[in-house]
Amino acid sequence: MGEIINYWTFIYGPLAIFLVGVYGLLTQKNLFKLVISINIMDLGVNLYIIALGYMDNASAPIYTAKLAVTSSRFVDPVPQALVLTSIVISVAVTAFVLALVIKNYEKYNTLDLIKIKGIEND
Amino acid sequence: MKRFVSLFIISLTTWIFFTGSFNWQELVTGIAVSIVISFVTKTYFNFNILKFDLPVRLIKYLILYLPLLIYEMIKANIHMALIVLNPKLPLNSGIVKNKTDLKNEISKLLLANSITLTPGTLTVDIDEDNLYIHTVDVDMVKDDRTITSEFEKTIKGVFE
Amino acid sequence: MKKFWAIITVLLILFFLGSGLIPDLKIYKQNNLSQKTGKVYLNRTVNDDSPFKEIDKKLYGEANDVENNAANSVTSVIVDYRALDTLGEVTVLFLAITGVIALLGKSKKNNRILFEKPNYILNASSKILLPLIVLFGFYIFIHGHITPGGGFQGGTIVAASVLMMYFAQNNYKLKNNRMKVLESFSGLSFLIFGLLGIFIMGDFLQNFLELGIMGKLFSGGLIPIIYILVGLKVSAELSNVVYEFMGEE
Amino acid sequence: MTISYLIITAGIMSAIIYLVSKFNWKAGTILQTLTFLIIGYFLYHNGDYSSSQLAIFNNISLNFTYSYFNEIFLYLGISVMIIVSLFSIDGIKNYQYKPVYNFLTTLIFMSILGVFGAADFITLFIFWELMTWVSFFLISMGKKYSKKAALLFLFMSMIAAYLMITGIFLIDNAVGGITFSNLINNYGSISYSLKFKILMLFVLAGLIKGGVYPLHIWMRTSYSESPDSFTSILSGILMKFGFYLIYLIGLFFPVAFILKNNPSKLISELPSSTFFAYLAGISIIIGTIAAILQNDAKKLIAFSSVSHAGYILLAFTYGTSMAFAGGVTHILVHALTALGMFLSIGAVYFRTGTTKIDELGGLIKNMPLTFTTYLVSIISLAGIPPLFGFVSKWMIYQSLIINGSYFLAFAAFFGSIGSFMYVFRPLAGVFLGQRPKKFENVKEVPFFMKAGMLIVTILTVLFGVLPGLVLKPIISMQQSIGIEPIKASLYRLFSGLTTLDMLVVFTVFGAGFILALIIFLLFAKPTRVKQHEQYTAGEIVPELQTQPSIYHYAKNYYKPFSRIFDKFPSMEKLYKKGAEYLSSSFGVIEEFFYEESINGYIWLISITFLVIIAIRWF
Amino acid sequence: MITYIYWLLIISGVLLAVLRIILGPKLEDRIASLDGINVIITGAIVLLASTFNNSLYLDVALIYAVLAFLETVVISRIIEKNKELK
Amino acid sequence: MIIVGKILILIGSIFLFLGGLGIFRMPDVYNRLQAGTKATTLGFMTLTLGVGFMHPSWFLKCIVIIIFIAFTNPVSSSVLAKSAYRRGVNPRKVDKK
Amino acid sequence: MINEPVLLIVIPLFAGFLIPIIYLISKKAIKYIPIIAVFYNLFVLIRLIQINSTSLSYFTTGGYKVPFGINLIFNSQIGIILFAINLLALIALIFFLKKEFHLVNSFAYTLGFIIAISAVNGMVLTGDLFNLFVFMELAAIAGYIIATHKRGYYPSFLYVIISTFGSLLFLLGTITIYNVSGTLNMASVSENLVDVSPHFIVVLSVMFIVALSSESELLPLNAWVPKVYEKTSITGSIFFGSVLSTAALFAVIKVLVLVFKGGYEYLFNSLTIIGLATLLIGEFVAFKQRNVRKIVAYSSIAQAGLIISAVSVSLKNGTITDSIFNAAMFQLLNNIFAKGLILLGVGLLGYYSFEKLKGIAGKKKFASILITIGVLSIIGMPPFAGFWSKFFLIKSLIANKMIIFVAIFLASAIFEVYYYLRFIQNMYYEEFDSKIKINQISAVSYFLMISLSFMIIYIGFNPSSVMKTISDIFTGGII
Ligand code: NA
Ligand code: NA
Secondary structure, three states: OHHHHHHHHHHHHHHHHHHHHHHHHHHOOEHHHHHHHHHHHHHHHHHHHHHHHOOOOEEOOEOOHHHHHHOOEEOOHHHHHHHHHHHHHHHHHHHHHHHHHHHHHHHHOOOEHHHHHHHHHO | OHHHHHHHHHHHHHHHHHHOOOOHHHHHHHHHHHHHHHHHHHHHOOOOOOOOOHHHHHHHHHHHHHHHHHHHHHHHHHHHHHHHHOOOOOOEOEEEEEEOOOOOHHHHHHHHHHHHHOOOEEEEEEOOOEEEEEEOEHHHOOOOOOOOHHHHHHHHHHHO | OHHHHHHHHHHHHHHHHHHHHHHHHHHHHHOOOOOOHHHHHHHOOOOOOOOOOOOOOOOOOOOOOOOOOOOEHHHHHHHHHOHHHHHHHHHHHHHHHHHHHHHHHHHHOOOOOOOOOOOHHHHHHHHHHHHHHHHHHHHHHHOOOOOOOOHHHHHHHHHHHHHHHHHHOOOOOOOHHHHHHHHHHHHHHHHHHHHHHHHHOOOOOOOOOOOOOOOOOOOOOHHHHHHHHHHHHHHHHHHHHHHHHHOOO | OOHHHHHHHHHHHHHHHHHHHHHOHHHHHHHHHHHHHHHHHHHHHOOOOEEEEEEOOOOOEEEEEEOOOOHHHHHHHHHHHHHHHHHHHHHOOOOOOHHHHHHHHHHHHHHHHHHHHEOEHHHHHHHHHHHHHHHHHHHHOOOOOHHHHHHHHHHHHHHHHHHHHHHHHHHHHHHOOOEHHHHHHHHHHOOHHHHHHHHHHHHHHHHHHHOOOOOOHHHHHHHHHOOHHHHHHHHHHHHHHHHHHHHHHHHHHHHHHHHHHOHHHHHHHOOOHHHHHHHHHHHHHHHHHHHHHOOEHHHHHHHHHHHHHHHHHHHHHHOOHHHHHHHHHHHHHHHHHHHHHHHHHHHHHHHHOOOEHHHOOOOOOOOHHHHHHHHHHHHHHHOOOOOHHHHHHHHHHHHHHHHOOHHHHHHHHHHHHHHHHHHHHHHHHHHOOOOOHHHOOOOOOOHHHHHHHHHHHHHHHHHHHOOHHHHHHHHHHHHHHOOOOOEEOOOEEEOOOOEEEHHHHHHHHHHHHHHHHHHHHHHOOOOOOOHHHOOOOOOOOHHHHHOHHHHOOOOOOOHHHHHHOOOOOOHHHHHHHHHHHHHHHHHHHHHHHHOOOHHHHHHHHHHHHHHHHHHHHO | OHHHHHHHHHHHHHHHHHHHHHHOOOHHHHHHHHHHHHHHHHHHHHHHHHHHOOOHHHHHHHHHHHHHHHHHHHHHHHHHHOOOOO | OHHHHHHHHHHHHHHHHHHHHHHHHOOOHHHHHHHHHHHHHHHHHHHHHHHHHHOHHHHHHHHHHHHHHHHHHHHHHHHHHHHHHHOOOOOOOOOOO | OOOOOHHHHHHHHHHHHHHHHHHHHOOOHHHHHHHHHHHHHHHHHHHHHHHOOOOOEEEEOOOOOOOOOOEEEEOHHHHHHHHHHHHHHHHHHHHHHHHHOOOOOHHHHHHHHHHHHHHHHHHHHEOEHHHHHHHHHHHHHHHHHHHOOOOOHHHHHHHHHHHHHHHHHHHHHHHHHHHHHOOOEHHHHHHHOOOOOHHHHHHHHHHHHHHHHOOOOOOOOOOHHHHHHHHOOHHHHHHHHHHHHHHHHHHHHHHHHHHOOOOOHHHHHHHHHHHHHHHHHHHHHHHHOOEHHHHHHHHHHHHHHHHHHHHHHHHOOOOOOOHHHHHHHHHHHHHHHHHHHHHHHHHHHOOOEHHHHOOHHHHOHHHHHHHHHHHHHHOOOOOOHHHHHHHHHHHHHHHOOOHHHHHHHHHHHHHHHHHHHHHHHHHHHOOOOOOOOOOOOOHHHHHHHHHHHHHHHHHHHOHHHHHHHHOOOOOOOOO
């Protein structure tokens, strides 16, 4: 039972969030919603990273005087570091792509994918 | 210069609170950071704490104002809790205008915040010397000093 | 109908991904950290001969023979072991922001949100909050190596204070040229410290300073310096974004 | 002198000739002729079979050989080049870039030595490609649309090159080396299917170069658009590169290997030889018909080349000793006759500036030698005794008759009949009939051009009378391979059925001709008609003065005939249609993969993802 | 045991406020709820520090508090300017 | 000390809960702010103070946080209230009488 | 003099960080910084190529030993590939500064470009999976900016979405790999990736196939390529066509070689099929285009497909280098110059559609000849460089009995020859439309084109020495 819950937390949960984003990309026609979908995927990936770094009964990997005495376990610092990098990068990309959405709107006066494609092909 | 020093003192004090230690490394860094920040933000800071009697006032303030505030806050919350927990939700709310004699910006701000944190009142806005306050029970407000007067005295004593 | 198929597709992918990854999750949950790079990062024994060995001495406050003395292992990873990533990450942010400004900066000029009336309370409180928030931001990135904070968080807070000022005071204007200089300066310093690492020790971004005592502010060698630079850079960058969106020419 | 030295010499001389031509183009051209002559002399003088090497790039060395199997081709190449060069001493007067032309033709000479003298496939390929390049530039130096033609030539050559290089690597991989000797020694160890692949690759490459239907599409434009003297090289030699390749891979190697063990299995060893035989038949027919329909003398000859390429292929696919020899002989025949025709047409162009049949006429009086050359060439080409062409056709027919194939016999017959139709037309249109006013003062071409044409004429007649001159090396080639050689003496040929004595034939035909001449001179009562009145029976037609060409009797010469083939699909149109069709169907692919919305792309990605996983999963 | 009570109270407080965000009905209501939630969550982080016995979470709480304050202020000001936002 | 801390935390939690309940139950935005701000601020302060009592070494920092929240929370509420007012949300009057 | 490959990343970054300050002083002065930086890069590269041997060495960063720190991999062959990439970057840069600097936002574009060079170098050099992700993102962001240079907002958006999709999958895979192998160092991943279930490998492989297909221009994630190529500036097209695509392909190959080198037959089989499909579809679609940029875009896609399929064929049996692999690397190198030359040349002529390029060779003889050299090289005409890559590829494929592969390759090559020659025909032999304005081409531009042609011809005449210099890139000290 505990195993199953673990799987759900560590694999299916984040992946499901990731795939909600994919679903958005599959069905949404609005540029803005596509960006949101990408962000949902981002969230899923980041959660996945954190989840894989998680361990039971372990604390944040920061040495403090107290911890040194009790010598309790630390979680893996690598995923935490990676997720920070990943978040910053995804924030940067999101900022840029939102600016692009705005420019697309200024240029085509619509955010509908199909309409923009139509205008683009003319 | 006065602003700078005021700001520096505030910053350094805050730093010490943040770090919670008097380790020399932290202090040195704190001083350096405080100097930088004071220098950068002094233009926007027009509050002078360099008054000779400030420590005295501050103690007075702590003794007089803080208990008052806490008392009022607890009262406010119990009052609020009673309303919230009452199934009938007994409300009689509205916005009223109250006067203040405070001139200093900080003082007015403190007044407004204090009011917001106390029974059934919420400061919505301030103009020259009026406060617009939302109250849960408008009938409680007798005149245009009812809400402000309690805190005004204390704040005036400390900051003006 | 399309949505139906989308759901089916997504569920199928979920099935394959999930069930493909599960068996090995089990394996690696059991011996979780012992065979991972993370272990040697935690123990600061990368350059030790047997990297996976457990160090049993208490690190805090006494260990001086570890590779870096940053109490926060995540910071160790970010700013020391994998500092090149961080350099890239800082640059990603820098470039993305440049791009955003290039795309929108011009068209958004003169569009500043000016309020008919300033909010008195906000205006007054912002004057007190500005130095305190900036101080707090500085505190965060200065202590990045011993607390959970770091350059990005601290920088964000500093820039947030600029945002607050724009919303609180109608006549506030950021001196963005100074910010640009700060941004460049901190970026360049990052690189220069990295290059000094090559000159002095032989490797890019290799530490050449005293490590200090773990948990103290002056510890971790280059780590706090780099993180402060990152903090300054992020502060300046994000402030510039605020400026570009809020400021007027 | 080994071939490698000769090639180096040719290479060096190309630069010298270029420089000399810059100074004085005539001197340069003469130097070129002398160079070719001397190189030819050296090859002949040190006539022992030999092989040699030449190191070029870091680790590629070129191998050459002068041997029984290639000597005849080498001499053919050198002779053609000598004749063309001689012709060019006067013939290139009107060309724009004479030094470059001389330079490039010298390089062509070099590539001929390289291709025919190669002892391994890479060497062959390198000189083949050199030839492609030089030809590309030479073709594009020609007329208005020459560049387009050059491009088409390049495209087809590229395809041929790809096929060839693949075949070369297959050989390399199969026998561990690319030298001919290696292949001969290890031919037996190659599996049947691999042999088939190699054969198909090389034969296809060869057919493209040789201009066999339906891969002939580059020939028509290349022939008609390139400079005239180059056209003669193109059809005289370069086209033969293709057949040399087929000869090597399809014939020589199987022959060399199989006949050592089991002489009777030659044909069966050539997979799909029937297919190629039929292809050859089709090529003959189509080439003939198309040639008949052409209005431009050069295009006409180009299509005749398609038809004759068919003959060569037909002979090769038959693979008997006689057909083999016939094929090789026909290569020589076609080289000589094509040379003669192109040189004479070139001579006409040199003086008149056109090759359009219906713009010309009546030049027999002005240019008698040119006329003679053309006449001798076409008679030879049509396979009429007693000229050289008759010999090769006789050999091919003999094998056809022995093996009996109705369609092929019909094709060969049709080709011969057709030959009469198309070769006669330029003869009539250019040299006979009305002479347009502007050509009244046309003179015979200068000395060196005449000399070139004269040599061709003489050789055509000489080889016709004494075929043994060329059959001797072929026989010795066959002997050294180990095939039972054909039986032939200096002027006699023996097939299983009959004996051909060319001397007798020549005497009979010569006697007949003289008899006819006497009868003509004694008894004919010709009425002289002014040249321009013959067509209108004395009636004055006003348009005749302004547009004489529409009343030219060569105009719509084979109109009724061409009407039959009006609706017939042209291969070129077919290719064009095919390309259009491909283009539109590729449009669908583009729509699917690159013109979707973002959702569409993500669908594509997701499905790819699923498919790849699912295939492996279950 | 008492820890569970703390968390039960805090989490139900958050949930109630979240419910208000969902129910609205006005934009202002949602922002007000968000503001409240933020304070509760800040408190929760402080409590987390106590539970994990790790003072580092206090910094996190403070960061959260700063950002939450700015969030409310900025959103309020924006909707004040753009009255058409609903 | 620990006991005091625990009790303070309990009280704080209760107020935080009441804040949430107030936000949920109150009829309009002003009243929600009233409930949200007051109850949550006090709850937060009490809770944090309790934590500070439980871990004396953190006390100073807890005070900083308390001051910060006590200072900013009314401000933000006020800003939101004013903006709501400017947007034309009228305070609802519920008359008992 | 320090000889660390990391300088190739640091120097352009340094220039990039310097630009904002300089920009405050003088808006024109920022022109010179990137040029100096790339020149210096080339200088450093020459030095590095000289002192490094052909065996693969790992350069540590931060003083942390392999495989725990982030390592850069370098040897003289990688140096040469990098040199070509940087050279093309320099050419694009010079062209940009001369011609396109004033067009839009010169600041952001210059910055984007110089940082892109840093990112591209990082992609080629890094030996760490996550670091590769960071550099890929950095290059991608630079790419997004460059893609918007001519207001191509929609293509850029498309590019962002597709590329982000790819990089998220890559991240997912990278983290999964870290979780099971405990390391991010490419070479050591492959050693630790044992005892995992076959399903796991399948999922992981597919994740990587799809993830890497975006930057390497493989199906199914390459839809952005033609759109972006079409709508960007000349500099942008060279950047995408020669600089970014090469680096990305190299990075992908690096991941395949270092991470998946042994026993992932299914991965390589799938990649071969995908690569060949990409090749065919790319050539088919290019066949129908009548716009040179689109032609180059699709042919670039096709080339990527070819290279990837050749590489995966050569990796299938677990051996890292063999002749097919080397031929693919040779092809990679050749493409840099040929594509760069065509894109630059056509960009200089100023028109992309066949309609407008009709007969332009008559007016712009020299430029047309130079373009033609590029085209002939791409279609594999001897003696240009491209011929030899086809030569080596066919030779090695046949030596490995990949007859079907060769057949597909040859079929696609014929399409390629056809449409490129059609382009040449259009340029040379059609009637020039006198309404079309002819652009002046400056001496600098000619110089750039000539230097590219020179490279093509040089390789064409020294194929085996060049081949020898870049072959066996990944042999040597793999830990
Ligand atoms: Na109140
Ligand atoms: Na509040």
